[in-house]
Amino acid sequence: MQNYQHYINGTWVEPSSGEWFDTANPYTGEAWAKIAHGSPADVETAVSAAKAAFENGWADMKPTQRGRLLYKLADLIERDAAHLAEIEVRDNGKLIAEMSGQTKYMAEWYRYYGGLADKVEGAVIPTDKPGIFNFTRYEPLGVIGMITPWNSPLLLLAWKLAAALAAGNTAVIKPSEFTSASTLEFMKLFQEAGFPDGVVNTVSGFGVDVGAALVAHKDVSKIAFTGSDLSGQKIYESAAKTLKHISLELGGKSPNIVFEDADIEAAVMGAISGIFAATGQTCIAGSRLLLQRSIHDRFVERLVEVAKTATIGDPMSPDTHVGPVTTPPQYRKVLDYIEIAKQEGANCVLGGHSYSGPGAQGGQFVEPTIFTGVNNAMRIAQEEVFGPVLAVIPFDGEEDAIAIGNDVDFGLAAGVWTQDIGRAIRMSEKLRVGTVWINTYRAVSFASPFGGFKRSGIGRESGLDAIKEYMQVKSVWIAQETSVTNPFIMR
Numbered sequence: 477m478q479n480y481q482h483y484i485n486g487t488w489v490e491p492s493s494g495e496w497f498d499t500a501n502p503y504t505g506e507a508w509a510k511i512a513h514g515s516p517a518d519v520e521t522a523v524s525a526a527k528a529a530f531e532n533g534w535a536d537m538k539p540t541q542r543g544r545l546l547y548k549l550a551d552l553i554e555r556d557a558a559h560l561a562e563i564e565v566r567d568n569g570k571l572i573a574e575m576s577g578q579t580k581y582m583a584e585w586y587r588y589y590g591g592l593a594d595k596v597e598g599a600v601i602p603t604d605k606p607g608i609f610n611f612t613r614y615e616p617l618g619v620i621g622m623i624t625p626w627n628s629p630l631l632l633l634a635w636k637l638a639a640a641l642a643a644g645n646t647a648v649i650k651p652s653e654f655t656s657a658s659t660l661e662f663m664k665l666f667q668e669a670g671f672p673d674g675v676v677n678t679v680s681g682f683g684v685d686v687g688a689a690l691v692a693h694k695d696v697s698k699i700a701f702t703g704s705d706l707s708g709q710k711i712y713e714s715a716a717k718t719l720k721h722i723s724l725e726l727g728g729k730s731p732n733i734v735f736e737d738a739d740i741e742a743a744v745m746g747a748i749s750g751i752f753a754a755t756g757q758t759c760i761a762g763s764r765l766l767l768q769r770s771i772h773d774r775f776v777e778r779l780v781e782v783a784k785t786a787t788i789g790d791p792m793s794p795d796t797h798v799g800p801v802t803t804p805p806q807y808r809k810v811l812d813y814i815e816i817a818k819q820e821g822a823n824c825v826l827g828g829h830s831y832s833g834p835g836a837q838g839g840q841f842v843e844p845t846i847f848t849g850v851n852n853a854m855r856i857a858q859e860e861v862f863g864p865v866l867a868v869i870p871f872d873g874e875e876d877a878i879a880i881g882n883d884v885d886f887g888l889a890a891g892v893w894t895q896d897i898g899r900a901i902r903m904s905e906k907l908r909v910g911t912v913w914i915n916t917y918r919a920v921s922f923a924s925p926f927g928g929f930k931r932s933g934i935g936r937e938s939g940l941d942a943i944k945e946y947m948q949v950k951s952v953w954i955a956q957e958t959s960v961t962n963p964f965i966m967r
């Protein structure tokens with residue numbers, strides 16, 4: 477089996493504990509690599525390397541230079557995209573078609589922020605003070621701790637790292653204990669691209685020791701996190717002790733809302749893409765399907781008909797639509813929620829069980845599952861399942877759709893299917909979510925801000941503004957002539 481060491485200060489480092497843990501292939505259930513089991517001591521080494529790299533030149537390097545390194549990295553990512561995608565699939569069981577798309581596309585984040593690195597401008601402020609010139613400058617925060625989940629390890633890292641590096645920060649990354657291999661493999665490209673030692677570091681391990689130590693470290697200026705709302709909340713609480721900056725991307729319970737005037741066939745595909753793509757393991761899953769009552773029955777009939785044809789099996793096969801669930805706890809969680817929905821009285825019209833039919837291997841598979849007769853107060857409508865389980869909820873008109881759509885603690889995204897442009901605009905205004913898709917679903921780009929309202933998180937990733945999440949503004953005052961003023965009053 478291959479061993480993956482920590483990457484600290486430009487070199488491969490053995491875990492100081494001398495301990496390793498296995499990472500498994502969700503499709504076969506078998507361990508395929510050994511990962512360095514990090515400890516707070518390893519975090520200490522990595523943070524001091526990142527701090528030194530920040531102070532010894534990275535922050536002061538001309539932004540154009542930092543941008544060039546990011547371009548170079550983007551080229552190397554494209555060269556190695558297929559290789560990185562294979563590692564992702566081996567470790568998280570998502571489809572090769574999706575992961576090769578992601579690993580290729582993530583190069584664009586490094587390019588976009590590489591280009592942005594030298595375009596962040598301060599301002600000359602027209603103050604009311606005579607004889608004093610005032611301007612602002614944007615400066616990096618310092619060492620950024622990045623904690624990522626297992627569903628799209630490299631892409632979700634790119635959303636943080638590209639902006640943070642362009643802004644002049646350095647990084648210590650803690651990938652998910654279930655999928656550390658791709659991030660460690662990715663570190664080779666920083667070496668090859670010529671990033672100075674210590675600018676990017678990865679310490680693998682668990683949330684309780686490595687993650688928590690990173691969050692608690694006084695020399696870490698910000699934590700950028702993607703994962704569950706409960707872990708996000710703990711991290712926020714702990715980060716408060718050292719008054720860190722924070723960005724949290726915490727998942728959702730997104731409504732995919734279909735009006736009777738929609739293109740039904742397109743909306744059926746949108747509903748499927750919302751919940752069965754990536755085996756439902758995406759923060760933006762359209763896990764609540766809101767159907768206008770007049771089309772409810774025929775929509776469900778067509779949805780079941782199409783969903784039935786999804787091929788379950790080997791994520792490395794280009795013909796597979798639904799792969800395994802990534803982690804054993806996640807597998808149990810999805811099956812538990814299916815039981816909960818049944819007990820709550822929801823009506824299971826498709827799936828509803830684990831799957832061990834053709835193509836299942838030793839993997840932890842769950843059938844694509846659809847519940848109708850759900851009311852929005854049920855747990856299946858309120859809590860994030862993070863699996864291929866859809867809750868169908870009827871509604872009666874725009875007001876009703878908005879009320880139900882917003883009646884959850886989360887607010888990450890929403891889909892709206894309608895041919896009426898006025899309605900589309902009204903819905904986009906009234907839905908309390910960070911992203912609204914009209915007549916499409918699951919579109920994301922490096923250029924468009926992404927993040928959550930309410931319990932879905934704090935801060936935005938991607939787009940022009942996101943670079944400022946990794947910077948702070950400084951106000952500089954210069955007296956044009958020295959003059960003696962009364963020192964006991966404010967100027």
Ligand code: NAI
Nearest residue numbers: 624625651652682683687688703704707726727759860862
């Ligand atoms: P998690 O939120 O516990 O883990 C995400 C990352 O945070 C991992 O790297 C983990 O090691 C780290 N972590 C956990 N607790 C920490 C702590 N106290 N301090 C510092 N770091 C910590 O998510 P998990 O257990 O992998 O999945 C559980 C649920 O989270 C899923 O069922 C799903 O509902 C949700 N989830 C949401 C994601 C999203 O994209 N928003 C991604 C993955 C999971």
Ligand code: MG
Nearest residue numbers: 499500567654
């Ligand atoms: Mg794994």
